[in-house]
Amino acid sequence: xxxxxxxxxxLETQAQxxxxxxRGAEVEAMVRPLLASGSGAVSLWALLAQALRVxxxxxxxxxxxxxxxxxxxxxxxxxxxxxxxxxxxxxxxxGWREYGYRYSLAHTTRIERKVQRxxxxxxxxxxxxxxxxxxxxxxxxxxxxxxxxxxxxxxxxKVVLEINHEMASIARRMSGxxxxxxxxxxxxxxxxxxxxxxxPMAMGLKLGDLPGDPMPYLTALPDRRETWRRxxxxxxxxxxxxxxxxxxxHMNDANRSVSLATxxxxxxxxxxxxxxxxxxxxxxxxxxxxxxNLVSLSPEIRDFEDTAAILCEVDLLISIDSSPVHLAGALxxxxxxxxxxxxxxxxxxxxxxxPWYPSVRLFRQTEWGRWDQVVDRVAAALTEHKRAG
Numbered sequence: 529x530x531x532x533x534x535x536x537x538x539l540e541t542q543a544q545x546x547x548x549x550x551r552g553a554e555v556e557a558m559v560r561p562l563l564a565s566g567s568g569a570v571s572l573w574a575l576l577a578q579a580l581r582v583x584x585x586x587x588x589x590x591x592x593x594x595x596x597x598x599x600x601x602x603x604x605x606x607x608x609x610x611x612x613x614x615x616x617x618x619x620x621x622x623g624w625r626e627y628g629y630r631y632s633l634a635h636t637t638r639i640e641r642k643v644q645r646x647x648x649x650x651x652x653x654x655x656x657x658x659x660x661x662x663x664x665x666x667x668x669x670x671x672x673x674x675x676x677x678x679x680x681x682x683x684x685x686k687v688v689l690e691i692n693h694e695m696a697s698i699a700r701r702m703s704g705x706x707x708x709x710x711x712x713x714x715x716x717x718x719x720x721x722x723x724x725x726x727x728p729m730a731m732g733l734k735l736g737d738l739p740g741d742p743m744p745y746l747t748a749l750p751d752r753r754e755t756w757r758r759x760x761x762x763x764x765x766x767x768x769x770x771x772x773x774x775x776x777x778h779m780n781d782a783n784r785s786v787s788l789a790t791x792x793x794x795x796x797x798x799x800x801x802x803x804x805x806x807x808x809x810x811x812x813x814x815x816x817x818x819x820x821n822l823v824s825l826s827p828e829i830r831d832f833e834d835t836a837a838i839l840c841e842v843d844l845l846i847s848i849d850s851s852p853v854h855l856a857g858a859l860x861x862x863x864x865x866x867x868x869x870x871x872x873x874x875x876x877x878x879x880x881x882x883p884w885y886p887s888v889r890l891f892r893q894t895e896w897g898r899w900d901q902v903v904d905r906v907a908a909a910l911t912e913h914k915r916a917g
Contacts, residue, residue, distance in 0.1 A: 536569060543575050548782075550869075550896030552582030570599060574606070582896065584869045586616055586877060597626075604629045615873035623873075624729035648722040650730040654684040659718035660727070661690035662711070665775075666832075668725055669695055670854035671874065671884060674745045675727040677704025682731060690715055697833055701747055738883035744860030752837035760841055763823065765798040766914050769838055770822075771847040773809035783868045784849045785809075786899050792817035793900075793907045794846065798914055804829060804838060804845075804852060839863075844913070846906060849875070857885025864909070866902050869893040 543555045556579040559572045573592055580589040593610040600606055607629040614623030648658055660676055662669040669691065680687040689705040696710055709715045722730055760767055773785040788809070794801070795817060803813035803824040816822035829835055832855065839845055839856045845863040847853050849872055856863035867875055867890055875882060880890045891902050891909075 536571065540571055540575065543579075547575075547578050547582055550582055550783075552579040552896070555579035556583070570596060577609075581613070581870055584877075584896075586613055586870075589613055590617065612873045616871075616875075616877060618735055618876055620728070620734050621732075624733065628726065628729055630725075643721045645718060645721050647726065648679075648683065648720040648730055650682065650732065652682070652684045653720060656683075656685045656719040657688060657717065658683050658685040659688045659690060659715055659721040660705070660724055661721065662692055662695075663723045663725060665851060666692075666695065667849075667851035667854040670746070670851060670858050672724045672727060673699065673702060673858065674740055674743075675724070675731065675733070676702070677745075678731065678740065679722070679727055680704055680706075685720075688716055688718055695832055697749075697831070698746055698836060702745060703742075735883055739886055743886065744858055746836070746855070746858040748836040748840045748859060749833050752833050753840050756834070756837045756841045759825075759828075760802070760838075763800040763802075765800050766844070766910075766917065767800055767802065767842040768794075768910070769802045769804050769825075769842045769845045769847075769852075770794075771803075771805050771845070771850050771852055772812075773805060773807065774848060774850050775807065783870065784872075786848060786866070788812040789817055790899050790903060791846075792820060793903050794910060795820035796907070796911060796914070799910065802838070802842060804835060843917070844910075846910075853888065854885075857882075857888045860887050863888045864906060865890050866899070866906065867892045869896045 539558065543558060546555050555575060559576050559579070562568055562572055563576065573596055577589040577592040577596070580586070580592070590613050593606070593613055596606050597610050607626050611623055611626030611629065614626060645659075658679065660679060676687065676689055686707075687705040688707045688709060689699065690709045690711055691699050692711045696708065700708060707716060727733070770791065772788050772791055799821065801820060801822045803822060803826055805813060805826055806829065810824075810826045813822055813824035813826065825838060829838070835852055836855055836859060839852065839859055839861045843862070845852060845856045845861065846866070847863060848866050853863050853865050863885075865875075865888060869892070871892070874884065875890060880892070882888050882890060891906050893899065893902055895901065
């Protein structure tokens with residue numbers, strides 16, 4: 529390796545470590561002088577785009593990413609990075625097209641379905657069978673289940689919905705499909721297919737189409753609701769479900785998750801918190817922050833049916849970006865979401881509401897890693913909510 533190549537590699541390694549730590553301004557200061565002439569290594573332009581995104585300057589990163597895609601049209605991870613920027617900025621038209629490259633990444637190739645049938649392109653196909661299959665996380669599936677009924681209406685086809693085992697019970701109560709099959713089973717014969725998160729591209733989904741009808745589009749089981757109503761009844765005051773940590777294997781988990789201790793300022797008289805946290809952080813609820821009246825429901829939650837019922841029986845969910853947020857939104861239940869400075873693309877920018885879910889309110893970081901400011905705003909809103917209620 530030449531001295532120049534070695535120096536560039538060392539700079540990239542240092543810059544990536546800084547980006548992970550949210551120190552985008554330092555990375556920008558490192559690479560800007562090297563690009564002052566308007567030319568430079570592609571990798572440096574990519575670092576500059578990442579540095580701008582980490583600072584929340586997503587609109588400034590867009591033209592750089594578009595330039596990179598033009599220069600490297602066959603480099604599919606670059607196209608996927610652009611898709612997330614476009615969708616975050618609300619440019620659904622091009623964003624969904626570029627999002628089609630999502631299976632080009634090292635961590636997504638393993639979940640791509642190899643289907644020996646053409647992908648549906650949004651046109652009517654009366655008399656044919658359309659297989660719609662889920663593909664990614666639970667939150668993604670909760671979010672895009674709304675489009676199954678729209679696809680049946682548009683396609684005029686018989687729709688078979690293939691879904692994961694954990695969500696099948698809830699999905700069965702939803703309208704908009706003719707048959708359901710579980711992931712891993714051999715589906716009935718079909719003519720065309722479409723991943724659930726390719727439906728927006730196939731149907732040309734626009735911001736103005738959201739949230740769409742019907743809303744809400746999921747329901748909780750009445751008998752589960754009654755069970756949880758009795759379970760929560762002894763607890764007085766405002767009932768708030770809470771969740772503070774996501775799946776540790778998620779690519780962005782370090783950016784979106786917090787510790788339970790971070791939520792300490794939410795504690796106040798007249799509010800009972802109910803932990804619905806699952807996974808490695810579940811046990812944290814057994815030692816809540818001082819002054820927080822926190823009851824752990826986690827060991828009693830068997831499945832998403834229990835979570836749905838709990839969300840229908842509490843007054844509010846306060847959570848980081850997680851699948852229960854999407855479940856609450858799909859149920860039409862109130863949820864407050866704490867978001868990092870650079871959020872997932874679906875939450876857009878610069879707004880405290882979301883077109884996806886009318887019942888969901890967003891609380892955003894204004895500085896990288898400053899969850900304290902977010903939690904303080906949530907605490908103030910909770911005080912106001914309690915007073916108004």
